[in-house]
Amino acid sequence: MTSPHGLRLWHPPHLPRHGTGSAIGRQPIVTAGRAVRGYELLYRAPGHDGLPVDRWPARFQDRATEHVIAFDARDGRAVAAPHPSFINFSRSYLLNEPGTMGCDPARVVIEVVESAHADATLVRRLMALRDLGFRLALDDFVGTESQLTLLGLVDFVKIDVRDLTRQGTRLADSARLHGATLIAERVEDQPMLELCARSGFDLFQGFLFGEVEVIERAGVADEGAA
Numbered sequence: 001m002t003s004p005h006g007l008r009l010w011h012p013p014h015l016p017r018h019g020t021g022s023a024i025g026r027q028p029i030v031t032a033g034r035a036v037r038g039y040e041l042l043y044r045a046p047g048h049d050g051l052p053v054d055r056w057p058a059r060f061q062d063r064a065t066e067h068v069i070a071f072d073a074r075d076g077r078a079v080a081a082p083h084p085s086f087i088n089f090s091r092s093y094l095l096n097e098p099g100t101m102g103c104d105p106a107r108v109v110i111e112v113v114e115s116a117h118a119d120a121t122l123v124r125r126l127m128a129l130r131d132l133g134f135r136l137a138l139d140d141f142v143g144t145e146s147q148l149t150l151l152g153l154v155d156f157v158k159i160d161v162r163d164l165t166r167q168g169t170r171l172a173d174s175a176r177l178h179g180a181t182l183i184a185e186r187v188e189d190q191p192m193l194e195l196c197a198r199s200g201f202d203l204f205q206g207f208l209f210g211e212v213e214v215i216e217r218a219g220v221a222d223e224g225a226a
Contacts, residue, residue: 024071025212026079029183029205032197040086040205041068044214062093069102076107079215084109086137091116094125105133109156114140118149126153141175151178158183161192172199
């Protein structure tokens, strides 16, 4: 659940269990020609310092997901349509919440966070979600055994360009083995875009295409306030 380009989701928030008033962050996912193909939606809490979200206790991660889902259910069409909303889901949220989890399968792409351990239970749940019509994405793919287990189930694979520069094109090569659409995250300049395009990426996300917009409610956005 690392937000795009190192913008962590800050300290564990004090969240009301079912509140819907929290802000979200929105960042576009685009083609090399900058046509929008989706938006990643991220929980936003006050302040900019503190523990990275992937180190939050599970209950805080899951409540943050709950808030983003609630925002998307209420205002998603206004802030993302006609494009899909990419939303981060932890293993615990996927396994503990029944059915569609309050999401519209036609609109929401489920991003399985990098910390989600893939076992038979998670695989069955993801297969059931696919049967319901959801598209799935692997977030922050680095080629772990757990992630490789899920490659055949997902429609999108997201790779941080820092991992691409560290591991080389083999990372992209393994990610596309089952025909998934490849998304390069953290693309910040034209040379990196060109490298990713040569490496076979299909879609791109990063400051080169737009900063994270913090949205309080539909129609009100503070661009760059992340």
